[in-house]
Amino acid sequence: MGQLRITEIFLSLQGETSTVGLPTVFVRLTGCPLRCGYCDTAYAFSGGVVMETAQVLDQVAEHGVRHVTVTGGEPLAQSECASLLVALCDAGYAVSLETSGAMDVAKVDPRVVKVVDLKTPGSSEVGRNLFSNLAHCGQRDQIKFVICNRQDYDWARLICDQHDLFSKVGEVLFSPSWEALDAAELADWILQDRLPVRMQIQLHKVLWGDRPGT
Numbered sequence: 001m002g003q004l005r006i007t008e009i010f011l012s013l014q015g016e017t018s019t020v021g022l023p024t025v026f027v028r029l030t031g032c033p034l035r036c037g038y039c040d041t042a043y044a045f046s047g048g049v050v051m052e053t054a055q056v057l058d059q060v061a062e063h064g065v066r067h068v069t070v071t072g073g074e075p076l077a078q079s080e081c082a083s084l085l086v087a088l089c090d091a092g093y094a095v096s097l098e099t100s101g102a103m104d105v106a107k108v109d110p111r112v113v114k115v116v117d118l119k120t121p122g123s124s125e126v127g128r129n130l131f132s133n134l135a136h137c138g139q140r141d142q143i144k145f146v147i148c149n150r151q152d153y154d155w156a157r158l159i160c161d162q163h164d165l166f167s168k169v170g171e172v173l174f175s176p177s178w179e180a181l182d183a184a185e186l187a188d189w190i191l192q193d194r195l196p197v198r199m200q201i202q203l204h205k206v207l208w209g210d211r212p213g214t
């Protein structure tokens, strides 16, 4: 098996997605080629430790829970990430992958739930979105938008319509950018438009604040 550069492996409650609130082990891979303005994991851009895939599996197993989320940084920026995902699925975990919309997801194991974060204009990285990824997303998968302002909200709605996302994928997730947009304001917009999205706030930040390892 190969090697990966890992920033942290920790147990927490899933803060987002359709499994929010479930005890989950997070495997945070080091490195990201993007620089979103609201990034809350810049500490994962560099550093980390090199680990064998088998060591990662051992550390995950020590936590004794069923759900595992592979995240970053941008986990797919490391070529060995695909093999890690396969190994985690083979070991019987319920595996999800948090990835930006900028990396090709075509080779991700189909047993993995992909959570693809399409970059909004407010992220400053909207030009990095690979819309070809949407062809590889289905009913198991989730498309996330981090909304910084009304322009982002209108843009996200347009993208959902243009790509038929409400029918195509399992969930569309709208998150207010932390400390940039009032969550209640986003909730009002969604309700006014009767938009079939799951609005989410980041549970882990509500519980423990914006800090690593949560």
Ligand code: SF4
Residues within 6 Å of the ligand: 032, 033, 034, 035, 036, 038, 039, 040, 041, 042, 072, 073, 074, 100
């Ligand atoms: S893709 Fe994620 S990790 Fe990378 S800069 Fe954007 S928010 Fe941060």
